[in-house]
Structure formats: C-alpha cells, structure tokens
Amino acid sequence: MIDTAALLIWFDLNERPLPWRNKTTSAWGILISEVMSQQTPVARVAPQWQEWIERWPTPADFAKASKAEVLRAWGKLGYPRRALRLHECAQAIVKRHDGAVPSDVDELLALPGIGAYTARAVACFHFQQNVPVVDTNVRRVCGRAVTGQFLQPQPSAKELGQVAEVTTGPRCSAAFMELGALVCTAKSPKCDICPIRRTCQWQKLGCPQPSEEDLSKAKKRVQKFTGTDRQVRGLLMDVLRAADDPVEKSQLDVVWPDAAQRSRALFSLVEDGLAVQTDAGKFHLPQ
Missing domain, CATH: 1.10.1670.10 (Helix-hairpin-Helix base-excision DNA repair enzymes (C-terminal))
Known part of the structure; x- marks a missing residue:
C-alpha cells in the first residue's frame, strides 16, 4: 500500500503555486486550466490562463467571443482546435446549464471537447468529489x-x-x-x-x-514536432493571428520551403475550421 500520509506531507511542503490552485478559482477556471494543460507544460499555461480568466471570467463571457478572438488569445499553446472546442463548450454550458459548469461527471462528459480526464478533474478539484483522476x-x-x-x-x-x-x-x-x-x-x-x-x-x-522492446515502443509513442505538419500549421497560424485582414497565399508561402507540405498543412487548417479561404483566394481566421 502506498504511503499516502507521507505523500501528503511532501505535497504540503512542495506544492507549486499554480494560479488555478487558488481556493477562489471557479469551476470554469479549473476547466480552462485542464484543457490548456493537455500536452502543454504548466509553465507555458500559467500566464495564458491568467489572461483568459481575467478576460473571460465566466462561460457566458467566453461564449460571446468571436472565434478569431479566441484563436488569437490562444497564442502558441499548440493544438488550437482545443480553443475552438472550449468555445463550443462554453456555449453549451450557457445553453444547457444556464452558464454554470455542471458538477456531475456524466454531464461534464456530455459537453463538447470534454473527455474522461477533464470531466473527472473538474469534479474532483473544484467540486471536491472523490473520483479517480488519471493523467x-x-x-x-x-x-x-x-x-x-x-x-x-x-x-x-x-x-x-x-x-x-x-x-x-x-x-x-x-x-x-x-x-x-x-x-x-x-x-x-x-x-x-x-x-x-x-x-x-x-x-x-x-x-x-x-526491456529494449518496451523502450522501443515507448519511443514510438513520443510525438515529434520539428519538421512535422504540426510545426508548419503553427507557423501558418502565426501569420493569420497577426493579420487584421485576409492575407494572400504568398504571405503564407514564405513560412515553409516545402510547397507540398505547406499546402497540406494550410488546407488541413481550413478543414479543421481554424482558417477560412475567401472567394478571392485569401485566408483569414474564422469569425
């Protein structure tokens, strides 16, 4: 049996002062922190979370934001589809729960973009339910x-x-x-x-x-970034976030030398709803 008493004493002495661990943090604040922290180091998440919770302190506030505002505010956290799913989640909370984040795990799971881990994390860390949380x-x-x-x-x-x-x-x-x-x-x-x-x-x-076999399997599970479509997508999103008006494709072409990969990444952004192509062939963030 694990010595949980010793673990809790250690935690009392070593707990990091993450901003969402403040006792006054709302269920919405916890939900945002959990979505942002998926596959992203908390050191990068903390300042971004602080900006978001000050700008959009409730689901109702966030639901009113445009998609372009959301994607610009997401910045370089990575996996920007999370931002749009969080936006859908806020709208669903307003529509289904009168703007209050539900405490029930099943109701949380029914929200857009909320998986098993996030639902249990919100129920556990905000609503103090003793449910297993596995990251x-x-x-x-x-x-x-x-x-x-x-x-x-x-x-x-x-x-x-x-x-x-x-x-x-x-x-x-x-x-x-x-x-x-x-x-x-x-x-x-x-x-x-x-x-x-x-x-x-x-x-x-x-x-x-x-074993060597287990090590090999573990290495295969590690996601690479440099040179991948994900890196190219990020570079393209940087240009779109910085632009006030639709940009020419030539402005996007300069971010990556491989034309085929660049085109594949760009149109995957369009398919994912992270970019929009105008009739004139220009690109901008969704509105």
Whole structure:
C-alpha cells in the first residue's frame, strides 16, 4: 500500500503555486486550466490562463467571443482546435446549464471537447468529489509504485480502479500529479527524495529496467514536432493571428520551403475550421 500520509506531507511542503490552485478559482477556471494543460507544460499555461480568466471570467463571457478572438488569445499553446472546442463548450454550458459548469461527471462528459480526464478533474478539484483522476503523471506514478513498471503503462479500464484504491480525496489526487511532475519523472526519477520510496513496488523489486522492446515502443509513442505538419500549421497560424485582414497565399508561402507540405498543412487548417479561404483566394481566421 502506498504511503499516502507521507505523500501528503511532501505535497504540503512542495506544492507549486499554480494560479488555478487558488481556493477562489471557479469551476470554469479549473476547466480552462485542464484543457490548456493537455500536452502543454504548466509553465507555458500559467500566464495564458491568467489572461483568459481575467478576460473571460465566466462561460457566458467566453461564449460571446468571436472565434478569431479566441484563436488569437490562444497564442502558441499548440493544438488550437482545443480553443475552438472550449468555445463550443462554453456555449453549451450557457445553453444547457444556464452558464454554470455542471458538477456531475456524466454531464461534464456530455459537453463538447470534454473527455474522461477533464470531466473527472473538474469534479474532483473544484467540486471536491472523490473520483479517480488519471493523467500521464498519475499513470506513471501508479505504474511504478503499485505494479512495479518503470515505463508508463498504456491506458486501461482497470487503472481507474487502481487509482481509486490509492487516492483518498482531491488533495491526494493532486499530490500524485505533483509527484509525477517533480519527482517520479519519465526518464530520471529522483528516487532519493521520493516520499513514497519505502512502499514503492518498483523499489521493492530492485528497480528493474525496461526491456529494449518496451523502450522501443515507448519511443514510438513520443510525438515529434520539428519538421512535422504540426510545426508548419503553427507557423501558418502565426501569420493569420497577426493579420487584421485576409492575407494572400504568398504571405503564407514564405513560412515553409516545402510547397507540398505547406499546402497540406494550410488546407488541413481550413478543414479543421481554424482558417477560412475567401472567394478571392485569401485566408483569414474564422469569425
């Protein structure tokens, strides 16, 4: 059994002062933080979150914004479709729940762009419900501490039950996440300062290293960025966000030398609703 008492003492001493951990943060503020933090380091999210919550403190405020405003405010957080889905989510909250973020996990799951993790995170961290919250960090910590696996296991149906058994409430869930972010890291865990080292199954097994096959599979799961369509899409979005008027295709052509890849990335933005092509062949953000 994991020493959760030691974990909570450690968390009290080492919790990062993330702005959304303020006790006055609304359910909407928690929801925004969770969507922004998906596949994005919290150091990049924190200042962006602060700007958003000051500009759009409620779902109703955000629902009134234009798509172009939303995409410009999203900046370089990456995966800008998240911003549009969050916009749809705010509109649904206004329409279905009179502008109040629901507390029920199933009702949260029914909102656009809200998946299993985000729904449980909002229910847990704002509404203080003792529901299992499993992100990459929690999966890695439990994989090592409970089952003795060094590498992060693939998501499975039974992991919710495993996490529910070892977490004792919202603060404990947050502590597991923090441990994974600061100590039980992916490549070089700091086991010498880990508060649950004494009860960690991986430690008890003698810290077995993963096989070459497992390492190879793990490397394949890591998403590359440099040279990918995602990088090109980001460069194209930079031009569109900076423009007050529709831009000529020639203004977009200069951002990337590979014409085929550039064209593929540009029209994927159009297909995703992140860019619009005018009848004159110019491009702009959706309105």
